[in-house]
Amino acid sequence: MKKLNFADKFFPVSTIVLLIGVFWYLLAVPMNSEKVSRQFKDLPASEHILKCWSLKKPKLPTPHQIFSEIVNTTFYKKISSKRSLVYHGWITLQATLAGFFLGTLLGILLALGIVHNKAMNLSVMPWVIASQTIPILAIAPMIIVVMNSVGVTGLLPKAIISMYLSFFPVVVGMVKGLRSPDQIQLDQMKTWSASSNQILWHLRFPSSLPFLFASLKVGVAASLVGAIVGELPSGAIAGLGARMLAGTYYGQTIMIWSALFSAAFLAAFLVFTIDFLQKIILKKMAIVR
Amino acid sequence: MISVSNVNLTFETNDGPVNALRDVSLEVNEGDFVSFIGPSGCGKTTLLRVIAALETPTEGKVTVNNMIPDDARKAREYGYVFQAAGLYPWRTVSGNIKLPLEIMGYSASEKEDRTRKVIDLVELNGFEKKFPWQLSGGMQQRASIARALAFDANILLMDEPFGALDEIVRDRLNGELLNLWGRTGKTICFVTHSIPEAVFLSTKIVVMSPRPGRITDIIESPLPNNRDLDIRDSQEFIKIAQRVREGLKAGQTEDVF
Numbered sequence: 001m002k003k004l005n006f007a008d009k010f011f012p013v014s015t016i017v018l019l020i021g022v023f024w025y026l027l028a029v030p031m032n033s034e035k036v037s038r039q040f041k042d043l044p045a046s047e048h049i050l051k052c053w054s055l056k057k058p059k060l061p062t063p064h065q066i067f068s069e070i071v072n073t074t075f076y077k078k079i080s081s082k083r084s085l086v087y088h089g090w091i092t093l094q095a096t097l098a099g100f101f102l103g104t105l106l107g108i109l110l111a112l113g114i115v116h117n118k119a120m121n122l123s124v125m126p127w128v129i130a131s132q133t134i135p136i137l138a139i140a141p142m143i144i145v146v147m148n149s150v151g152v153t154g155l156l157p158k159a160i161i162s163m164y165l166s167f168f169p170v171v172v173g174m175v176k177g178l179r180s181p182d183q184i185q186l187d188q189m190k191t192w193s194a195s196s197n198q199i200l201w202h203l204r205f206p207s208s209l210p211f212l213f214a215s216l217k218v219g220v221a222a223s224l225v226g227a228i229v230g231e232l233p234s235g236a237i238a239g240l241g242a243r244m245l246a247g248t249y250y251g252q253t254i255m256i257w258s259a260l261f262s263a264a265f266l267a268a269f270l271v272f273t274i275d276f277l278q279k280i281i282l283k284k285m286a287i288v289r
Numbered sequence: 290m291i292s293v294s295n296v297n298l299t300f301e302t303n304d305g306p307v308n309a310l311r312d313v314s315l316e317v318n319e320g321d322f323v324s325f326i327g328p329s330g331c332g333k334t335t336l337l338r339v340i341a342a343l344e345t346p347t348e349g350k351v352t353v354n355n356m357i358p359d360d361a362r363k364a365r366e367y368g369y370v371f372q373a374a375g376l377y378p379w380r381t382v383s384g385n386i387k388l389p390l391e392i393m394g395y396s397a398s399e400k401e402d403r404t405r406k407v408i409d410l411v412e413l414n415g416f417e418k419k420f421p422w423q424l425s426g427g428m429q430q431r432a433s434i435a436r437a438l439a440f441d442a443n444i445l446l447m448d449e450p451f452g453a454l455d456e457i458v459r460d461r462l463n464g465e466l467l468n469l470w471g472r473t474g475k476t477i478c479f480v481t482h483s484i485p486e487a488v489f490l491s492t493k494i495v496v497m498s499p500r501p502g503r504i505t506d507i508i509e510s511p512l513p514n515n516r517d518l519d520i521r522d523s524q525e526f527i528k529i530a531q532r533v534r535e536g537l538k539a540g541q542t543e544d545v546f
Binding site for chain 2: 184185187188189190191192193194198202203206285286
């Protein structure tokens with residue numbers, strides 16, 4: 001199949017975006033209609049609809065309201081201001097990256113243990129899977145409270161929650177990746193009487209890279225979710241999660257949605273960054289052409 | 290050089306035990322070119338893997354250069370060429386050839402020297418910096434042979450190295466392999482399922498049969514060591530090929546149960 005370039009993708013993607021936009025504006029009318037009727041009596045239909053799209057605290061804000069809020073709080077506020085999305089985004093991004101780093105490290109270490117140690121191979125995976133069946137919303141407050149009680153606050157507890165979510169795809173992907181060399185390649189290493197460290201370094205690790213990058217993309221998005229969830233129960237006053245929480249307290253739906261969209265953009269940016277690194281590194285290593 | 294006596298090997302499978310080798314005995318002398326030929330399931334690859342210490346026999350005794358196979362493996366007494374070239378896609382041709390040398394801890398200058406030498410030997414000059422996917426199947430297999438030769442073990446074990454290649458390329462590589470054998474004086478054990486290939490290459494042909502895997506005939510070839518492809522039309526060649534074919538046929542009809 002031909003590789004798709006930007007122009008090939010532009011039309012289908014923008015069509016879907018347009019359809020969602022149209023659906024969104026249509027939906028905003030019945031969602032906000034009741035509130036408009038309460039505030040303004042006897043408007044003509046066309047003005048009624050326009051009001052539905054421009055309420056200050058709508059049930060469902062429209063895309064242009066959300067984007068003007070994002071633009072406003074991103075570019076027209078000082079980045080040190082508590083009302084700046086850049087400020088909140090940066091707080092969340094720090095916890096995300098720290099958690100992502102820790103999670104990736106933990107994931108790779110566990111995978112190495114599982115592949116090289118028979119006892120770990122038989123015992124660790126069920127626990128890894130069990131860890132992911134516990135809802136993060138249940139465990140996040142406990143981590144925050146426990147760490148708070150020993151005096152650890154701020155970035156680290158959030159990073160731990162991010163790690164908890166992001167190590168999982170890395171373990172699963174890396175175990176598969178480290179085991180991806182075929183029997184001939186392993187036999188060949190044996191005929192050279194290579195040590196298991198040499199097999200790891202020369203064969204298993206390079207073979208696992210495509211798997212690792214696929215996992216990292218899932219992991220970084222999970223990290224961001226973890227960081228945001230970590231901000232919710234702690235009564236944090238900074239971060240995208242805190243922004244969403246504040247929005248719900250004060251009924252500021254536009255604020256919630258703009259934080260939500262910022263988080264989505266941030267996640268997309270992180271995933272694309274890893275995708276970009278993957279393309280460069282794998283191409284350089286001639287694993288893909 | 291290589292001595293196999295009364296070797297039995299039974300694999301335990303879900304369908305019960307499989308007798309992969311029964312009562313196999315064989316002597317390979319220094320400088321021999323020995324081919325193992327037989328239908329699939331006759332244990333020819335298994336026998337090669339036993340010599341390489343990739344399988345352990347259930348019974349019997351094997352020595353390689355007067356060592357038990359596992360010690361010979363650790364002492365890097367043999368190079369092994371697999372059915373698939375198995376080159377590392379992220380390494381160039383010379384990078385692939387250097388891999389065993391890196392693992393064995395050769396110095397940088399020695400790695401260069403040896404790589405250059407074996408690239409000459411398999412005639413891959415000019416392709417050192419190419420990646421495996423830029424090479425044809427035949428060239429990949431030549432690089433794989435160069436890699437097995439790089440650390441200069443005096444035994445070369447080859448498991449159907451040309452099985453996946455077309456006949457024209459295979460003929461050429463057979464000629465080159467004979468040439469290489471003549472120049473280096475290595476001892477070569479070669480697994481194949483092609484009668485002309487076995488007769489053309491070998492000084493000794495080991496004919497094997499399946500269920501259970503066993504040797505039915507060992508033929509000492511009267512052909513001169515120095516031969517070219519035309520020898521395949523000679524009377525002697527045809528006579529040996531006939532004897533191989535008879536051996537294979539006998540193995541099929543013989544009642545072993």
